[in-house]
Amino acid sequence: RFGNLTLSESLARVLGHILGDGGVHIIKNEGKYRAFYVNNEDILLDSFKEDINKIFGENRIYFRRRENHGDEIWLSSTIGFILYNLLEYPKFTEKRVPSIITGAKNQSIISSFLQALYDDEGFLYPKKHMVVISLANQNLLKDIRKLVLGLGINTNRILIHNSKNRTKMYYFSITGRDNITKFKEDIGFKHPIKMNKLNQLINNYRVR
Secondary structure, eight states: OBTTBOOOHHHHHHHHHHHTTEEEEEEGGGTEEEEEEEESOHHHHHHHHHHHHHHHOSOOOEEEOOSSSOEEEEOOHHHHHHHHHHTTTTTOSSOOOOHHHHTOOOHHHHHHHHHHHHHHHEEEETTTTEEEEEESOHHHHHHHHHHHHHTTOOOOOOEEEOOSSSOOEEEEEEESHHHHHHHHHHTOOSSHHHHHHHHHHHHHHHHO
16 A cells, blocks of 8 residues: 555556656656657557546546647656655655565556556557567666566567667567467457457467
């Protein structure tokens, strides 16, 4: 428990999304901690809103549709401050997996947290039989890989992708029928397009 909060699958997913396509915008001199989440997939946005309401009760959630950059959800400063502390922002200079997740004993908590991150940052290559997650933050990626390995899913090592136009990105892949099947069972996706691709990838193994 953290104050009146219990670590639940909903809270684990919210923390995963804040580390993925979200964040906490901090204006310290005004005492503002505005947590936000950006995505263009309605299923993920709706799931995030549902989780927030489950954890904190019915709250004012600010929602903004944007044409080119993904839609935005902004939360109250009170919720932002709680998430800021749960994610141990004061302790780290960059986003990292917080100790309430690394210390969780319940596998469903870890799975929910990882699912949120893969929904935001994961992608699939069905023809290459690969599930990949990629981040600019190498240390956060190392934290995530450790959690995936802890579920008994083997991963390949972290590699670097250098692109002329983009930030240096770090990524690791999951390959092999058994690992990918276990990934689907233990992590999977809420993102419908990614889930379809994952099913397609697994079906490709069956017809080979």
